[in-house]
Amino acid sequence: MSNSERQQPDQILNAENGIGTERISSNEVSVTNSVTEPAKVMRIGSMVKQLLEEVRGAELDQGSRERLAEIYERSIVELTDALSPDLQQELTMLALPFSDGIPSEGELRIAQAQLVGWLEGLFHGIQAALFAQQLMAQQQMEQIRQLQPGPLGNKADTASNSVPLPGTYL
Template identity: 55%
Template sequence: MSEEETVLIPGASAETPEEMPSDLIEQPAKVLRIGSMVKQLLDEVKSAPLDEASRRRLRDIHRQSIKELESGLAPELVEELERLSLPFMDNEIPSEAELRISQAQLVGWLEGLFHGIQTALFAQQMAARAQFEEMKRRSITTSESDKSSGPYL
């Protein structure tokens, strides 16, 4: 699957009030890469003290990560992400605690998004399996009724 493709669930019901999470990710590979990077960055930041320059750099990385994530998401998720992530002021260097909280919040949001996608894909697989079993059952029933029609001449 290319980055430019939108993940869609074939046969997803139009009756559901909300879109499936996987319908809202326009560039899944990009979102996964950025999510992995942000998680790794958070793990690194937890173990090291940050001086002013590294806090400034981390603030910029956080800001750019959100901007890049937004380019891979549908408008509904972009709005949600913007509501949840509080921007840092340009002229202020955030404290270590502020940076860690912001990174942890972003990682948590991404993990929730990924969990929603996994759940949707599992539901799709279960629906496909049920549909296949129904087709198989119908095929067996049809072939049994064909046998009782007698020999061909």
């Protein structure tokens, strides 16, 4: 293996899931956020989901369909601004514009449901990446504890060997 191959990070989680985690070396992890403004994405996602629930059983007149279409399109623009380029491209490919004229109730509901589903997938990907990162950090801490000499470093060995610990005891 050449030096250039060793310096290339291994992709642990795909960036399409929200956060890409790369292994730089065996003990070092770097997290690359694919969501540049997570709070904004969460707010918009919650709003779109709530709108979908509100209009699910309601009869929509022409004015409400126009307004809902405007909100949907504006939500796509705002979400795109808060995402990395790869997620922007994915969202743009999935969130197709409405045909000319006012969309039907069915078109609006399908578009919103698709957006809500995509956002939920994004959130699950972020949660999975964070869980993996926490797990790796816990493993690293355990390795550090096992390597440290002294009373705090290897408690299992001192307890099983009944070696007295240094210090003053009463």
